[in-house]
Amino acid sequence: MENKHLLDFQNVFYTYDEEDKDSFAVKDISFTVDKGEYVVILGHNGSGKSTIAKLSNSIFVPSEGKVFVDGMDTADEKNEFKIREKVGVVFQNPDNQIVASIVEEDVAFGPENLGIPPKTIRERVDNALKAVGMYDYRLHETHRLSGGQKQRVAIAGMIAMLPECIVFDEPTAMLDPRGRREVINTARKLNSEGMSIVLITHFMEEAVFADKVIVVDGGRILAEGTPREIFSKTEMLISCGLDVPDTVKLSLLLKEKGVPIEGLPLTEEELTEEYLRILNL
Amino acid sequence: MIKDITLGQFFPGSSFIHKLDPRAKIVITLCFIVALFLCKNFFSLGLLFVSALVAIALSKISFKVILKGLKMIVILVVFTGILQIVYNDEGTVLWKPFEQFGFQITTGGVFSAVFIIVRIIALILFSSLLTYTTSPTALADAIERLLSPLKIFKVNVNSLSMMMTIALRFIPTLIEEIDIIMSAQKARGADLETGTLTQRAKALVPVFIPLIVSSFRRAYELAFAMECRCYTGDNKRTRMKEMKLGIRDYIAFGVLLLLVAVVVYTSFFNTFSFFIFQQVI
Ligand SMILES: Nc1ncnc2c1ncn2[C@@H]1O[C@H](COP(=O)(O)OP(=O)(O)O)[C@@H](O)[C@H]1O
Ligand SMILES: [Mg+2]
Numbered sequence: 435m436e437n438k439h440l441l442d443f444q445n446v447f448y449t450y451d452e453e454d455k456d457s458f459a460v461k462d463i464s465f466t467v468d469k470g471e472y473v474v475i476l477g478h479n480g481s482g483k484s485t486i487a488k489l490s491n492s493i494f495v496p497s498e499g500k501v502f503v504d505g506m507d508t509a510d511e512k513n514e515f516k517i518r519e520k521v522g523v524v525f526q527n528p529d530n531q532i533v534a535s536i537v538e539e540d541v542a543f544g545p546e547n548l549g550i551p552p553k554t555i556r557e558r559v560d561n562a563l564k565a566v567g568m569y570d571y572r573l574h575e576t577h578r579l580s581g582g583q584k585q586r587v588a589i590a591g592m593i594a595m596l597p598e599c600i601v602f603d604e605p606t607a608m609l610d611p612r613g614r615r616e617v618i619n620t621a622r623k624l625n626s627e628g629m630s631i632v633l634i635t636h637f638m639e640e641a642v643f644a645d646k647v648i649v650v651d652g653g654r655i656l657a658e659g660t661p662r663e664i665f666s667k668t669e670m671l672i673s674c675g676l677d678v679p680d681t682v683k684l685s686l687l688l689k690e691k692g693v694p695i696e697g698l699p700l701t702e703e704e705l706t707e708e709y710l711r712i713l714n715l
Numbered sequence: 716m717i718k719d720i721t722l723g724q725f726f727p728g729s730s731f732i733h734k735l736d737p738r739a740k741i742v743i744t745l746c747f748i749v750a751l752f753l754c755k756n757f758f759s760l761g762l763l764f765v766s767a768l769v770a771i772a773l774s775k776i777s778f779k780v781i782l783k784g785l786k787m788i789v790i791l792v793v794f795t796g797i798l799q800i801v802y803n804d805e806g807t808v809l810w811k812p813f814e815q816f817g818f819q820i821t822t823g824g825v826f827s828a829v830f831i832i833v834r835i836i837a838l839i840l841f842s843s844l845l846t847y848t849t850s851p852t853a854l855a856d857a858i859e860r861l862l863s864p865l866k867i868f869k870v871n872v873n874s875l876s877m878m879m880t881i882a883l884r885f886i887p888t889l890i891e892e893i894d895i896i897m898s899a900q901k902a903r904g905a906d907l908e909t910g911t912l913t914q915r916a917k918a919l920v921p922v923f924i925p926l927i928v929s930s931f932r933r934a935y936e937l938a939f940a941m942e943c944r945c946y947t948g949d950n951k952r953t954r955m956k957e958m959k960l961g962i963r964d965y966i967a968f969g970v971l972l973l974l975v976a977v978v979v980y981t982s983f984f985n986t987f988s989f990f991i992f993q994q995v996i
Contacts, residue, residue, distance in 0.1 A: 488939065491943060493939055493943065515945055518943060518944070522943060522944075523939075527936060529933070530932075530933045530936035530937050531936070531937065532884065533884060533937070533940075533944075534850075534884055535725065535883055535884045536727070536851075539850060539955070543941075543946070544944035544945060545955070546953055546955060547944060547946045547947075549950065549953050550953060551953060552953060552957050555953065555954075555955040556955055573727040574727075575725065575887075577887040577888055577891070591944060592944075
């Protein structure tokens with residue numbers, strides 16, 4: 435039997451301008467996301483990240499190439515609902531994806547569109563709100579929440595659709611550090627419970643936990659690999675306007691000065707451990 | 716200051732009034748308003764006023780909130796009262812401050828001023844209770860259901876209700892945005908508070924242009940977010956909260972019917988000669 439990926443981009447091109455076929459926002463993109471995988475897409479502004487997000491659940495249909503969700507072609511209109519149930523997208527601006535004035539009513543919006551019986555909707559909404567830690571806020575007004583809380587409500591709105599994959603399009607770009615932590619921790623928790631996550635970001639620190647990192651620049655995939663592989667290519671990252679996490683910067687600097695650091699520590703814990711190992715020598 | 720508007724706000728709760736079917740609440744509110752305009756004597760007006768107070772007490776909404784809502788109409792109330800005193804010349808003359816202009820204060824004027832003021836306050840109290848105790852989504856859904864007979868005239872009631880939900884949801888967001896833009900323009904030296912009326916109106920142009928531009932961007936992004944949650948515009952939507960008339964609603968209707976009966980009887984068929992039963996207006 436053919437091995438079905440949850441999300442499968444095959445040589446995808448997309449243009450916003452039907453007249454000028456050469457101005458592709460996304461060019462020849464191919465990658466896959468499997469069940470339970472945590473994929474991070476890095477790229478600076480205008481590199482085509484949001485376009486990729488919208489291609490992943492049939493909001494946009496490729497100009498050329500194919501996108502498959504669990505084997506279903508996103509270009510096929512009759513798959514639309516099934517695809518959008520399977521792959522949810524959380525966008526950057528928390529204000530512009532909340533439809534209702536009350537938290538629980540907003541989370542119920544998706545399931546209500548599916549025509550599910552009220553009792554089932556109630557269960558889904560309660561579970562989704564618990565999953566993002568917003569159950570106690572279910573009767574609050576959405577516009578009074580903090581950015582991080584709004585974003586978690588938006589995530590709950592997706593979870594209530596029972597997706598297998600959630601694509602986050604720079605979910606933390608408009609948040610303060612605390613909101614960023616809330617959202618990233620929620621994403622990691624969902625991933626640990628088996629949900630596939632695609633996190634689009636330009637914060638390098640958010641990429642270190644990924645199973646796979648994809649770097650895009652000018653609409654193309656520039657590199658793909660584990661966080662360690664990607665962050666060791668410091669020059670490439672800098673050449674496409676990105677940066678490396680501070681921990682990586684520090685270890686590279688120490689290496690340059692002759693400190694015998696082995697490998698490439700990514701997190702603060704890893705760096706501390708490595709440093710302690712060296713000191714014990 | 717623009718944020719202090721409490722009118723149209725919703726205060727979640729689980730009181731008798733909160734639990735009434737939103738359709739029942741809308742119909743009852745409309746009937747109450749009609750009764751207020753039918754009533755012609757202090758007895759029935761007082762009865763309606765007291766019922767409004769009882770309804771507020773039942774809703775458990777804090778009295779502070781109610782008073783805050785009333786503050787906004789103080790000017791309207793005072794102005795209407797003064798007009799009544801000035802223009803009503805019936806009854807016995809109480810005082811003639813400017814005799815040469817033919818200006819006099821009469822009992823008729825005072826009674827009708829008091830009558831109209833009480834009437835306006837009762838109107839505001841009762842109708843704001845509707846929005847205080849009903850979530851905007853529930854309100855929109857109820858209006859959708861009440862208007863559903865219009866479907867035979869090909870009116871798209873579902874879309875109307877969705878528009879209302881979104882409009883109500885975005886009012887606070889846009890108000891906040893106006894505040895931000897105004898501050899930003901003031902920081903650039905814009906003078907929004909002095910000058911003639913036309914000057915001030917012109918000064919508002921740089922506030923509204925950015926607001927309109929950003930509203931379009933919000934709409935564009937919200938459309939994607941709604942699509943991601945399987946909204947198509949012609950879904951057969953179900954609701955998490957089913958609307959069902961219950962014993963509470965029948966009780967409320969019963970009380971309303973009684974009130975209306977008393978108002979109509981005392982205002983149109985009364986044979987009493989006590990003061991409070993006499994027709995004031
Ligand atoms: N609605 C649009 N109409 C036309 N061009 C667009 C639109 N949205 C994005 N683009 C163009 O597509 C390219 C990729 O944009 P986008 O996917 O939003 O990048 P990113 O999310 O990485 O910032 C950019 O060059 C941008 O100018
Ligand atoms: Mg983007």
